[in-house]
Amino acid sequence: MLGACHHDCPDTCAWEVTVVDGVATKLKGNAEHPITRGTLCPKVNRFLDRVYDPDRLLTPLRRSGPKGSGAYEPISWDEAITEIATQMRRRIEAGRPESIAQFSFAGTQGLVQMGVMLDHLFDVVGASDIYREICGVTSWQGSADVLGRPFGIDPESMFQAKTIVLWGTNTRITNRHLWPTIEQARADGAHVIVVDPVRTDTAREADTFIQPRPGTDVALVLGMLHVIDRDGLTDPAWLEARTTGWDELRTSAARWTPQRASEACGVPAEQIEWLAHRMATVRPTAVRVLVGPEHREVGRDILRAVTMLPAVLGLFNELGGGLARSVQGWQYTALNMPLRSHKRPAFNMARLGEVLVAPKPSDPNIDMLFVHNSNPASVLPDQNRVIDGLQREDLFTVVIEQFMTDTARYADIIVPSTSQIEHLDLSYSWGHLYLALNQPAIEPAGESLPNSEIARRIATALGVDDDVLHMTDEEVIRDLLASDHPFLDGITYEGLASNGWARLNIPRDLRPHVDDVPSIPTGKMRLGTLEFRAGAETRLGDPTRAQRFPLELISRKQNPKFLNANYGGFPKHYASSGGPTLELDAVDALARGIASGDLVRIHNDRGSLTLVAEISEDLQPGLTSMPFGYWNRNSPEGRAVNALTNPALPDDDRGSAFFHETLVEVTRLSESPDIAR
Numbered sequence: 001m002l003g004a005c006h007h008d009c010p011d012t013c014a015w016e017v018t019v020v021d022g023v024a025t026k027l028k029g030n031a032e033h034p035i036t037r038g039t040l041c042p043k044v045n046r047f048l049d050r051v052y053d054p055d056r057l058l059t060p061l062r063r064s065g066p067k068g069s070g071a072y073e074p075i076s077w078d079e080a081i082t083e084i085a086t087q088m089r090r091r092i093e094a095g096r097p098e099s100i101a102q103f104s105f106a107g108t109q110g111l112v113q114m115g116v117m118l119d120h121l122f123d124v125v126g127a128s129d130i131y132r133e134i135c136g137v138t139s140w141q142g143s144a145d146v147l148g149r150p151f152g153i154d155p156e157s158m159f160q161a162k163t164i165v166l167w168g169t170n171t172r173i174t175n176r177h178l179w180p181t182i183e184q185a186r187a188d189g190a191h192v193i194v195v196d197p198v199r200t201d202t203a204r205e206a207d208t209f210i211q212p213r214p215g216t217d218v219a220l221v222l223g224m225l226h227v228i229d230r231d232g233l234t235d236p237a238w239l240e241a242r243t244t245g246w247d248e249l250r251t252s253a254a255r256w257t258p259q260r261a262s263e264a265c266g267v268p269a270e271q272i273e274w275l276a277h278r279m280a281t282v283r284p285t286a287v288r289v290l291v292g293p294e295h296r297e298v299g300r301d302i303l304r305a306v307t308m309l310p311a312v313l314g315l316f317n318e319l320g321g322g323l324a325r326s327v328q329g330w331q332y333t334a335l336n337m338p339l340r341s342h343k344r345p346a347f348n349m350a351r352l353g354e355v356l357v358a359p360k361p362s363d364p365n366i367d368m369l370f371v372h373n374s375n376p377a378s379v380l381p382d383q384n385r386v387i388d389g390l391q392r393e394d395l396f397t398v399v400i401e402q403f404m405t406d407t408a409r410y411a412d413i414i415v416p417s418t419s420q421i422e423h424l425d426l427s428y429s430w431g432h433l434y435l436a437l438n439q440p441a442i443e444p445a446g447e448s449l450p451n452s453e454i455a456r457r458i459a460t461a462l463g464v465d466d467d468v469l470h471m472t473d474e475e476v477i478r479d480l481l482a483s484d485h486p487f488l489d490g491i492t493y494e495g496l497a498s499n500g501w502a503r504l505n506i507p508r509d510l511r512p513h514v515d516d517v518p519s520i521p522t523g524k525m526r527l528g529t530l531e532f533r534a535g536a537e538t539r540l541g542d543p544t545r546a547q548r549f550p551l552e553l554i555s556r557k558q559n560p561k562f563l564n565a566n567y568g569g570f571p572k573h574y575a576s577s578g579g580p581t582l583e584l585d586a587v588d589a590l591a592r593g594i595a596s597g598d599l600v601r602i603h604n605d606r607g608s609l610t611l612v613a614e615i616s617e618d619l620q621p622g623l624t625s626m627p628f629g630y631w632n633r634n635s636p637e638g639r640a641v642n643a644l645t646n647p648a649l650p651d652d653d654r655g656s657a658f659f660h661e662t663l664v665e666v667t668r669l670s671e672s673p674d675i676a677r
């Protein structure tokens with residue numbers, strides 16, 4: 001049976017499931033799919049083990065012990081739905097539907113199971129929503145500051161590039177199916193450059209690795225712009241016709257000699273000069289970004305600065321060049337996306353802990369939490385407060401899940417959801433321009449149900465009479481495809497069902513922002529003043545705090561067998577070390593008397609963890625790193641890296657939390673690993 005991966009991964013692979021006597025026996029990448037090219041990835045190669053895992057949740061459950069204890073008893077679907085509907089109705093009838101919060105993210109990216117039905121249900125009910133902005137929105141904003149609606153180039157077109165800059169993205173790990181395109185370009189003479197504060201697996205395979213200090217990319221870009229202007233590397237006709245604000249930008253850059261930029265960002269001045277010249281002169285030049293640098297106070301500034309390079313140099317002019325970012329915008333434009341009410345009260349998802357334990361006057365007063373497609377106890381910053389909130393006795397929590405995650409353990413009712421090979425869905429991609437139809441290959445495990453069906457059952461129990469909530473999954477997909485947008489010309493449900501996938505009908509020679517400027521009213525990219533600043537929780541930004549917590553902590557997606565927190569409870573997916581380690585630079589380790597293998601305590605005033613140290617040559621002095629994705633059970637404290645990370649947000653409560661701007665101290669522990677938090 002033909003299907004597609006549901007993970008929040010830019011690759012959206014198409015797959016084939018072999019089924020024998022109702023049992024899925026083999027899962028393999030679709031060989032015909034131009035991006036998948038027949039292979040999946042180390043996370044998903046053993047996905048069938050996950051589907052048939054003995055710990056899979058198979059019946060609805062009611063809590064039978066204290067919150068967090070994991071003690072549950074099975075109940076019937078009727079009991080579960082009745083209880084959920086009763087709890088919701090009580091709040092709706094009391095005139096406070098906003099005390100119910102829907103909390104969801106991208107556990108599945110299939111459009112039906114990710115949202116359509118449940119979102120609609122909570123829209124109709126008037127429950128509180130969250131700004132689902134932990135990923136991608138800050139990047140979008142930074143690029144939008146320059147490009148208006150920041151449509152990126154087709155990443156597949158990068159095979160034509162001669163210079164490829166992977167700017168703060170760990171392609172080999174996070175976007176592995178782009179690598180063959182990069183290799184193809186390289187075989188044709190392209191030079192691949194990685195800009196990252198960490199020597200990542202991708203950096204190791206690059207032709208040139210550029211290692212700025214964390215959060216200093218704006219200084220690096222200002223130095224490059226200085227060189228670009230000084231050496232006349234711009235095309236005045238392009239700047240005049242296609243941009244505004246070049247005069248302000250060159251004034252900003254005038255003071256940033258390569259020497260000064262080097263002092264701020266740590267990249268040698270000669271390398272700054274070289275990168276500016278290479279990008280400007282050996283073209284087409286593609287700049288690839290995803291989300292890494294966005295998880296910072298200066299994340300939007302960094303993305304804006306990086307987007308200015310293709311704008312100033314006119315890199316969009318040549319096919320294969322320009323800014324290659326998320327292509328979600330193309331996909332959502334093509335599809336007939338359901339209308340959302342957008343009238344619900346909302347708060348930024350990264351503030352869940354605060355909203356539950358110490359709400360601001362403007363926050364809704366939440367006493368019912370409905371979680372699906374997300375694992376907030378694991379993925380959010382401020383983990384200690386998130387868990388304090390989930391422990392509130394007066395909070396009624398419902399979780400739809402496949403496994404007893406860090407979040408599910410605090411639920412009052414857990415209901416089991418189907419896996420991707422058990423339900424129907426339409427998969428879009430933010431890493432390429434292909435749609436895929438995921439058809440169910442086997443019957444649902446145990447009593448599990450698709451999220452959409454759970455929404456329909458709750459709607460029926462609540463007596464909500466609404467057309468959308470009566471639609472079948474197939475009808476929803478047909479409706480998504482029923483737009484008259486030319487990008488969908490020729491793409492039908494039947495065609496997808498027989499072929500599995502289809503490329504959006506976007507001409508391969510379309511140069512976004514050149515042939516078609518879909519977004520900026522003036523048709524001109526916005527440059528303007530650019531300033532380098534440091535985030536508040538960094539060594540430069542807060543020297544006083546840095547005296548107590550002198551190291552910066554980054555928590556990346558570095559495990560090839562993890563996908564966010566999906567596999568962090570599956571020991572077969574762990575790194576060879578057997579669990580998370582804290583990576584330290586040799587200079588910092590020496591100063592603290594720490595050797596590889598020592599037990600250390602990493603802490604700040606938000607939390608503390610005990611784990612094994614590993615001296616790494618991939619970092620730089622002052623920078624530590626811990627992988628994101630391990631479940632909380634992997635430390636003696638029952639917490640993971642997000643117990644330490646910075647939950648601060650932009651003033652308008654929008655965008656990503658500042659995860660990577662986190663100051664910590666690390667100390668060598670003597671004998672006992674047991675410490676209080």
Ligand SMILES: Nc1nc2c(c(=O)[nH]1)N[C@H]1C(S)=C(S)[C@@H](COP(=O)(O)OP(=O)(O)OC[C@H]3O[C@@H](n4cnc5c(=O)[nH]c(N)nc54)[C@H](O)[C@@H]3O)O[C@H]1N2
Pocket residue numbers: 006008105106107108113134135136291372373374375376379380381400401402403405417418419420451555556557563564565566628641642645659
């Ligand atoms: N420290 C640190 N924290 C981070 C990040 C980081 O880099 N560092 N990255 C951030 C980013 S970019 C992201 S996107 C978020 C990810 O945050 P989330 O989207 O919350 O994380 P996931 O682990 O991808 O998925 C959550 C859950 O969805 C469930 N799920 C899968 N399919 C279905 C389904 O069909 N139905 C239901 N009901 N559930 C399903 C899975 O079992 C899984 O437990 O984390 C953020 N947190």
Ligand SMILES: Nc1nc2c(c(=O)[nH]1)N[C@H]1C(S)=C(S)[C@@H](COP(=O)(O)OP(=O)(O)OC[C@H]3O[C@@H](n4cnc5c(=O)[nH]c(N)nc54)[C@H](O)[C@@H]3O)O[C@H]1N2
Pocket residue numbers: 008009010043135167168169170171173174175195196197198200213214215216217290291292293296554556557558559560561562563564565629660
């Ligand atoms: N194996 C695997 N693949 C995944 C995921 C996963 O968990 N595991 N998660 C998926 C998801 S949800 C997402 S959003 C994508 C994310 O994909 P990426 O954006 O590629 O991954 P990240 O690990 O978030 O960050 C990428 C890099 O940003 C760097 N970085 C941090 N701060 C800065 C900075 O100030 N400047 C610069 N230049 N670089 C900086 C980090 O060191 C890191 O190497 O990956 C997806 N793919």
Ligand code: SF4
Pocket residue numbers: 005006007009010011012013040041042043044176177563
């Ligand atoms: S997680 Fe990403 S790379 Fe792996 S199968 Fe899914 S879409 Fe492909």
Ligand SMILES: [Mo]
Pocket residue numbers: 008134135136291
């Ligand atoms: Mo993400």
